[in-house]
Structure formats: structure tokens, C-alpha cells
Amino acid sequence: xxxxxxxxxxxxxxxxxxxxxxxxxxxxxxxxxxxxxxxxxxxxxxxxxxxxxxxxxxxxxxxxxxxxxxxxxxxxxxxxxxxxxxxxxxxxxxxxxxxxxxxxxxxxxxxxxxxxxxxxxxxxxxxxxxxxxxxxxxxxxxxxxxxxxxxxxxxxxxxxxxxxxxxxxxxxxxxxxxxxxxxxxxxxxxxxxxxxxxxxxxxxxxxx
Numbered sequence: 001x002x003x004x005x006x007x008x009x010x011x012x013x014x015x016x017x018x019x020x021x022x023x024x025x026x027x028x029x030x031x032x033x034x035x036x037x038x039x040x041x042x043x044x045x046x047x048x049x050x051x052x053x054x055x056x057x058x059x060x061x062x063x064x065x066x067x068x069x070x071x072x073x074x075x076x077x078x079x080x081x082x083x084x085x086x087x088x089x090x091x092x093x094x095x096x097x098x099x100x101x102x103x104x105x106x107x108x109x110x111x112x113x114x115x116x117x118x119x120x121x122x123x124x125x126x127x128x129x130x131x132x133x134x135x136x137x138x139x140x141x142x143x144x145x146x147x148x149x150x151x152x153x154x155x156x157x158x159x160x161x162x163x164x165x166x167x168x169x170x171x172x173x174x175x176x177x178x179x180x181x182x183x184x185x186x187x188x189x190x191x192x193x194x195x196x197x198x199x200x201x202x203x204x205x206x207x208x
Contacts, residue, residue: 002029002099005092008085009036023158030100031111031150035118037093040086042122049126056126060119062097063112110153117146140181141174148177 006029007014017029041055100108121142124130130139152173156166 002026002033005033005089009089021159024154027103027107027111027154028151030096031114033089033096034111034115035147037089038115038118038122040090042126053123053126056119056122106157107154110150114146114150117142136185140178144181145174145178149174
């Protein structure tokens with residue numbers, strides 16, 4: 001169920017995930033889909049930042065309420081995402097949540113942690129709190145660092161790394177993910193079409 005949802009969202013990642021080792025493939029895909037769904041919600045055209053923040057809270061609250069998980073599909077009516085892949089992803093969230101509930105507890109904890117981090121970064125965009133270099137670094141650590149840390153921790157958990165210093169490995173992955181987002185901001189790139197003001201403010205920080 002997961003890979004068909006991933007394909008219209010990102011064909012390159014769809015191809016990559018197909019080649020991943022089976023012990024980590026589905027959980028990595030789940031983590032990515034949850035984070036991408038949060039991004040689609042934050043990027044909903046035609047809604048004010050306050051409305052998008054409320055939708056993100058609905059998304060987060062669904063993690064703690066089985067009833068909320070079952071009813072979350074109704075939210076897709078409010079999500080008029082710019083691309084069909086994102087619409088399909090949001091529409092499929094109830095099934096994704098159910099798949100998540102079947103995972104071992106340690107994997108669910110890793111996914112919850114990465115989603116919480118990405119949501120914190122998205123909130124800072126929508127609230128316009130990225131004003132200083134330290135704010136930007138924190139933002140990049142949430143948006144880029146947390147997903148990279150998630151993948152590293154999952155690989156350590158399920159694949160093992162032999163004699164590698166796992167703490168150093170995880171820290172390096174987090175720093176790399178943070179740096180990728182920082183570089184995108186510095187180049188003036190933006191990953192979403194509905195949050196131009198936030199990206200311009202973040203770019204201005206790097207030039208200050």
C-alpha cells in the first residue's frame with residue numbers, strides 16, 4: 001500500500017525505497033509519508049497561516065486518538081494541495097495511520113519523533129519566527145536534520161553497523177540533513193509553493 005502512495009509524491013524516492021533492505025523499507029517509507037503529508041497540509045493554498053496551523057494540530061492530535069485516526073480522512077476535503085500526489089497522500093492518511101499502528105513500539109517511537117520535529121519546523125515557518133541565524137539553524141535541524149536522524153536510528157536499530165560508533169553516525173546524519181536544508185535556503189530555493197514569505201525571511205537571515 002505504501003509504495004503506490006509514494007510514487008506520485010516523489011518518483012526518485014519511490015525508486016530508492018524499492019531498493020532499500022526489507023527490514024527498514026516500510027518504516028522509512030511511513031516516516032517519509034507522514035512528514036510529506038504534514039508539508040502538504042502546511043502548504044495548502046487559499047488558507048491563512050492560522051488555518052494551516054489548526055490543520056497541523058488536527059494531524060498531530062490524530063496520533064493520540066484512535067477515533068481521530070479513523071475520522072482523519074475527512075480532512076482531505078479541506079486540503080486542496082497543488083499536486084494530485086499530495087492530495088492522494090492526505091486522502092490515504094487513515095490507512096497509513098493503521099499501518100503505523102501495526103509496527104513494533106520502537107519503530108513507532110522513531111516515527112513519532114521525526115514527525116514531531118518536522119511539525120515544529122513547519123510551525124516556525126507559519127508563525128514567522130525564523131528571524132535570527134540561531135532560529136534558522138534550529139529550523140533546518142527540524143526540517144532536514146530530524147528526518148536524517150530518523151533514517152540513521154532506524155538503520156542502527158534494524159540493520160546494525162558492526163563496529164561503527166553509532167552515536168557519531170547518527171549525529172553526522174543529523175548534521176548532514178540540516179546542512180542540506182540550509183544550503184537550499186541560501187540558494188533561494190523553496191520546496192513548497194504556499195509559504196514564499198517564510199522562505200524569503202529565512203533567506204534574508206543568511207544574508208544578514
